[in-house]
Every structure is written in C-alpha cells, then in structure tokens.
Amino acid sequence: MLLAACVSVRSRPAEGPLDEAQAYLHTWAAGDFAALRSRVTEPPASFEAQHQRFQGELRILSSRFELGRIERQEESAEASFRAIHLLQGLGEWEVDGTLRLVRRQGRWWVRWTPAVLHPEARDGSRFSRTRTRPERAALLDGRGQPLTHEGEVITIGVEPRRIQNLTAVSSALQSKLGVDPVRIQKALSAPGVAPERFLPLIDVRPERYQQVRPALAPVPGIFFRRKNARLSPAEGFAAHALGRVGEVTAELLPQLGPAYQPGDTVGLSGLELAYEPQLAGSPSGEVRLTLPSGKVRVLHRFTGSPGVPLHTTLLPEVQSAAEAALEGLAQPAALVAVDPRTGAILAVASRPLEQPLNRAFTGRYPPGSTFKAITAEAVLATGLGPDARVSCPPEVRVGGKRFRNFEGESFGDTSLRLAFAHSCNTAFVMMADALPADALGAAARRFGFGVSYPSGLPSPGASFPPPRNEAEQAAAALGQGRVLVTPLHMASVAAAAAAGRWRAPYLLTELAGGPSASLATGTRAPLHALMRAAVIEGTGKAAAGIAGLVGKTGTAEFGNVLPLPTHAWFIGSREGIGFAVLVEGGGVGGRVAVPIAARFASALSPAPLERSPVTAVTR
Missing domain, CATH: 3.30.1390.30 (Penicillin-binding protein 2a; domain 3)
Structure with a gap:
C-alpha cells in the first residue's frame, strides 16, 4: 500500500491499528509534524525538532511510505513499513521500519522513539550525509x-x-x-x-x-x-x-x-x-x-557514476577558421560548415557572442538568391544544361506581380550559366513558371526542406510551403515569399550541391546516418559548373582568387517597411567542405557575405591561393 503526501490527512482518531498506521504515515508524508505529534502517546518535547533535524540534515525533499504487515495483540500492535526518502542531490533512500502502537482510552496511538526514523537511531543520535560529484566529462x-x-x-x-x-x-x-x-x-x-x-x-x-x-x-x-x-x-x-x-x-x-x-x-x-x-x-x-x-x-x-564524454563532430581548425572569418563583424551573423560526405557539422559560429541566440541553428530567414541553387537543380533535372539559352529581361510579371533584377540589370538572351552567375531574377522566375507542377517543391525536398532531423541542438530546419499561386511560385524560386531556412540548413544545401546528395547535418557522432536524399540524376556536375561560374565571373567575383571555391550569393528581403532591408548570404564549398554565411540585415550578399566566405574558404587549405583583383559586386 503506497502512502503519499498528496493524500489528505484525517484528523479524527483511527478505529484500528491499521487505520492509525495509515493515518500516521499519511501525516508524516505530508510533513505536518504538529499533526503527527497528536497521534503519538507521550511524545518527547523535542518531537517536532527531531523530525525537522532529520529532514534538514539529510535534505529530504519528500517522503512516501509503503505499509506492510500488521501484527496485533489485545492492546498493542506492530506495523512494518518502508520509507522512501528523496534526498536532494543524491536520490532515493529506502528504510525498513516499524511502528509500535498501543490502545489507550478507546483509541490507538503510536509509541514513538527515534527508531521510527531509523531502526538504529537512539536518543541523542544525529543524522548527516556526504556528497561527491564526479569530474565533469569533456x-x-x-x-x-x-x-x-x-x-x-x-x-x-x-x-x-x-x-x-x-x-x-x-x-x-x-x-x-x-x-x-x-x-x-x-x-x-x-x-x-x-x-x-x-x-x-x-x-x-x-x-x-x-x-x-x-x-x-x-x-x-x-x-x-x-x-x-x-x-x-x-x-x-x-x-x-x-x-x-x-x-x-x-x-x-x-x-x-x-x-x-x-x-x-x-x-x-x-x-x-x-x-x-x-x-x-x-x-x-x-x-x-x-x-x-x-x-x-x-x-x-x-554509488555514483562518472560523466560520459560527448563526441561532437567539430574540427578545431575549421572552427577557428569560422571564428576568424567573423572577427570584427559588428552585425549579427552566423557561419556553419558541413562535411558533404556525411553531414557532420565541422564548425558553427554565431555572433554576437554576448547574445544567447544561436543564429546558426535557430535563426529563421528567407534564403534569397541562394535558393537559386535549388531552383537551378529543378531546371537541370528537366534536361537543360548550363549552356541552354534563357531570357533575362529587366523585369517580368507573373500572377500580376512584378519581378525585377538587382539595380535594373538585363542580360537579354543569355545562357543559364550567366543567368545563374549574375543571379538574374527574371530568368529564374520564368524558368520556375515553366517547370512541371510541384517540380520546385520536389527539388526543395531533395535538399531537405520539410524534413525533420536531430542535429544535436534544437533547430527548425527549412520550410518550403506549397505555393498558393503563380506569384508565390515565382517568389519562392528566388528564395523569398514564405520560404524560410536556418544557416545550418543552408550549409547542408551547399554540401548537397557538392556531393550530389543531401544529408541531414548533425553535431554529435551518435546522430550520424540521419535522413538523406539524392539530387536528381545528372544534376551534380552542371550545378557545380553554375556555382563555379558565380564565383569566377558573377556575383561572387570578390572571391574569384580562391582556387576551387564554388557558391551562390543571396540578398534576401525581409520586413514590411520600404525600402525593404536585406540579409546578406553566401553558400558554397571548397576543400570538401560545404558552408553557409549569413549577415543579418547585412545588405547585399556579394558585398558583405562574400568577403567573409573568402576569409573562411582561404583558411581551409594551406596551399597557395590564386589571386585576382577584388571587384565590386552586386548581390
């Protein structure tokens, strides 16, 4: 029979020794020592004090009781019980005890001695405890x-x-x-x-x-x-x-x-x-x-147990490169790096340091033109190649909404390569409009959008709500509208573009082997070519001197006050590492995020880097 503090305490005398034992243990569990005294025959003057010392010296948070057998004589009885005391900082301590009861003046009473607290306790005994915490694991x-x-x-x-x-x-x-x-x-x-x-x-x-x-x-x-x-x-x-x-x-x-x-x-x-x-x-x-x-x-x-080390996937040299790349930055920012072969997170940095928000994992932002890497994969999956001809007019209307290029640029009849490299909005809006139904959504799912995955710390991943009309489809193709991502997820997108397969990013080795998805057949190589063109001759040209770097810039509008502020993005890969850079409210991706990405990417290999003049860029 389990007796806990949540059971109401009866104030009337119990009718038999079983009832009295139950009532006594209920009252003890409730911690009402004054009421407990009223059930004891000839209680000592220090009755409450002894209970309070017992509870205080051992730091007892709560007590519950299991009543055992009752052995009754004519005017006396013995009830066995088990006490389970919860000691703060240590755990549960179980004690087998005995209540001795006597019948006087028509009712049953508990005959109390310190042995009720513990069978070995005597008058003048004192309880104490020790506690040692193990060394914290690394x-x-x-x-x-x-x-x-x-x-x-x-x-x-x-x-x-x-x-x-x-x-x-x-x-x-x-x-x-x-x-x-x-x-x-x-x-x-x-x-x-x-x-x-x-x-x-x-x-x-x-x-x-x-x-x-x-x-x-x-x-x-x-x-x-x-x-x-x-x-x-x-x-x-x-x-x-x-x-x-x-x-x-x-x-x-x-x-x-x-x-x-x-x-x-x-x-x-x-x-x-x-x-x-x-x-x-x-x-x-x-x-x-x-x-x-x-x-x-x-x-x-x-008996305690030692702490168990936690195995992360971070690599100190990659993490140090990420920290150095963000050094001196006044605006909120994040940088995440991922191993394309496994999804292991190699570095994660968030700024400012003094703010508790982990922007890299929990910040949710529109990805802007970095999403064009996904739109491009959907287009490449239809059979078009980097040299396919596309149109890049200054503006285009879809679903009654006008879409324009950055600073009014226009490249006319051009190649998919150049449209991607220079981040032509109108070209991608028209290409997305021509895609089969749900082709863009399917591409987003291949890059992990809408997929829940454990990363080691809370992270909401990326969402691509089904477009409700043509205008939303066009905005989504540019990484705007209702599309939202974390920097962590966009690093996994960059890694997927490098590997041809999206793998859920994870920070702890025990989480390896999470969800994954293959990109459309035959899209990896042409997508790599498009992302290399963006760095060599397009909006990421400020980093053109870094050998092997591929990527995509992004300038993502947010808010509702004109002119709309923008987040600055860059996603890319180099030396077998996919990464994402976000500068919150930073402005133009090519001007703000690319130099950070260049500092990070240049630190990924000790080999001499190609060098070229730094050119002002626009995305």
Whole structure:
C-alpha cells in the first residue's frame, strides 16, 4: 500500500491499528509534524525538532511510505513499513521500519522513539550525509580530442554598497564587455541582495582581463575574483554550440530534478545544458548516523557514476577558421560548415557572442538568391544544361506581380550559366513558371526542406510551403515569399550541391546516418559548373582568387517597411567542405557575405591561393 503526501490527512482518531498506521504515515508524508505529534502517546518535547533535524540534515525533499504487515495483540500492535526518502542531490533512500502502537482510552496511538526514523537511531543520535560529484566529462572534437579543459578565469561583478555612480558602472561594463545595463539593474534589484554581497556578471579569461582592467578597476563598485572554470580552446570558440557552465540557477534547478542541489556547477546553455546528465554523471554519497557515543555508522551508500564524454563532430581548425572569418563583424551573423560526405557539422559560429541566440541553428530567414541553387537543380533535372539559352529581361510579371533584377540589370538572351552567375531574377522566375507542377517543391525536398532531423541542438530546419499561386511560385524560386531556412540548413544545401546528395547535418557522432536524399540524376556536375561560374565571373567575383571555391550569393528581403532591408548570404564549398554565411540585415550578399566566405574558404587549405583583383559586386 503506497502512502503519499498528496493524500489528505484525517484528523479524527483511527478505529484500528491499521487505520492509525495509515493515518500516521499519511501525516508524516505530508510533513505536518504538529499533526503527527497528536497521534503519538507521550511524545518527547523535542518531537517536532527531531523530525525537522532529520529532514534538514539529510535534505529530504519528500517522503512516501509503503505499509506492510500488521501484527496485533489485545492492546498493542506492530506495523512494518518502508520509507522512501528523496534526498536532494543524491536520490532515493529506502528504510525498513516499524511502528509500535498501543490502545489507550478507546483509541490507538503510536509509541514513538527515534527508531521510527531509523531502526538504529537512539536518543541523542544525529543524522548527516556526504556528497561527491564526479569530474565533469569533456566535450570531444571530431577526432576524439577534448575541446574543454579546466583553467583560470576572472569573474567581473559589482558590490552594491561600493557603487557611487551606477551609470558609470553600467557604461564601463557595456562598452568593454558588452554587459547589458538591464542585466546589471536586475542583479542589483533581485530579492534578498545584500549591499555587501559580490554580484557576479561575467567571466573572462586572464588575457581579456588584462585588456579591460585598466578601464574597469578605477570605477567604484566594480570588483574582480579569480576562480577555476571549464574552458574551450579560445574565448568565444563555438560558444553557442558548446555552451557554458556555471552555478545552477533557481530557474534551472527544478528542471534538472532532485539529483541536483543549489551550488552545483551545471551546463547553462548549448550542449553543456542539453546533455547535462550525461556529462555530469551522478554523485556518490553516504547517509550517516552519529550515535551518542560518537561512533559513526554508515546507513546507506549512494554509488555514483562518472560523466560520459560527448563526441561532437567539430574540427578545431575549421572552427577557428569560422571564428576568424567573423572577427570584427559588428552585425549579427552566423557561419556553419558541413562535411558533404556525411553531414557532420565541422564548425558553427554565431555572433554576437554576448547574445544567447544561436543564429546558426535557430535563426529563421528567407534564403534569397541562394535558393537559386535549388531552383537551378529543378531546371537541370528537366534536361537543360548550363549552356541552354534563357531570357533575362529587366523585369517580368507573373500572377500580376512584378519581378525585377538587382539595380535594373538585363542580360537579354543569355545562357543559364550567366543567368545563374549574375543571379538574374527574371530568368529564374520564368524558368520556375515553366517547370512541371510541384517540380520546385520536389527539388526543395531533395535538399531537405520539410524534413525533420536531430542535429544535436534544437533547430527548425527549412520550410518550403506549397505555393498558393503563380506569384508565390515565382517568389519562392528566388528564395523569398514564405520560404524560410536556418544557416545550418543552408550549409547542408551547399554540401548537397557538392556531393550530389543531401544529408541531414548533425553535431554529435551518435546522430550520424540521419535522413538523406539524392539530387536528381545528372544534376551534380552542371550545378557545380553554375556555382563555379558565380564565383569566377558573377556575383561572387570578390572571391574569384580562391582556387576551387564554388557558391551562390543571396540578398534576401525581409520586413514590411520600404525600402525593404536585406540579409546578406553566401553558400558554397571548397576543400570538401560545404558552408553557409549569413549577415543579418547585412545588405547585399556579394558585398558583405562574400568577403567573409573568402576569409573562411582561404583558411581551409594551406596551399597557395590564386589571386585576382577584388571587384565590386552586386548581390
């Protein structure tokens, strides 16, 4: 019979020893020790205090009980029971106990001694516990080498009573470290904050500390503390993907469950949070009883388990190249690199570092003209080749909507190669309009649109809603309308164009072998030729000096206020790596995203690069 705290406690006397035992255990489970006293004959003065110490010393979160056999005499009885106590930070502790009951004045009472708490407890006994957490397991790179290690950091924070000018404190921390003033205000106004308490705000590495200390140290109220912390290879290295660790927050503690307690160091974001139980392992500990004689008995041992390393697919040299490519960029951005042969994610970078949003995985954007790689594959699947003749007028109307080329360009009667290279909107609108029904949607599905896949961290993938009319079909062919993607997914599109097969991207080795789809037969080589032309002679010409680079630029309109702002895109591949670059609200892809892509692609191989003059581009 299971007795839990959710069962209502009966206040009237029980009619028999079974009823009284049930009522007593119900009341104990509810934690109402005053009501528990009313069921005990001759309770000691310290009855409630002993229960409270028992619960507090062992950090018991809840108790439930299973009532066993009742052995009854004329005026006495014994009831066996099992107590299952949930100890915060350790787990469940089961104790087999006995309730002794007596009948007096027409009702049954519990005859209580400390042995009810535990059979070995006596008057004057004290309970205690130990707890040891295992060393946190490492995050590993694609070669099985650790990406994390223990090292020194400096915590920068504030002490409320020492602040003379809050504006000066906020301004200094924001300008030097990007700390949001709102966050400082929330920390200062949180309930229970003592004026003399140090409020941590941000951890920095020693080298960063040396850079900012001269500007921060003179500001009254800003203080520094050194501590050991879990570090990645470099500051900001795959920060949004790997995540960070720190002291468990009040909001997170209930989500992690009873194996955790205040003060624990846990994953707070990224993979560190998503795979917290695996990385942290489980703690070991003991429940101890100190007898009045001073002798200590171990009543129970919790056997912990070590953390298990998490195998990522990241390659440090590719990740470092991605970080370097985004260095100094003021606008929000993302860069993702994928292995076309497997779908393994080799690098993932998101900016700004101080914002929690992982744009690479969860940002949803229209892909703009990078989607023309998919539209081109649908066109190539009909049998047309790169040299097929197409028309590129300045503008065209489809379904009553006008579509124009960037800056009014027109190439007249031209080849598919040049229309792709120069990202001619009107040519692709007309080609899409001539495609068989659902041909464009089928091409999108071959590139993973509408496919759900586990990547290791939450990511919504890409969506291609069926066009509702000709105008929507035309907009979708240009990566506009209702088409939405993540930078992660567009990196998989670039990888698919390189390999001839789309493979779901994944960040953890255990997720290999996810969904995949082959591109249309015979489209890989001509699509590669089109994407090479875009770099050599088209909108990606600023990167023409990088040997072997192929790709497609994109300038994606968003919002509803004219003139419409645009995201800057580039997707491409080089040295067996497919990748995508997004600069949120960055403007023209060829002017903004291509130089970033060039810096990244040039770092993928130590071989000397072809060089050519940098030319102003338009997409």
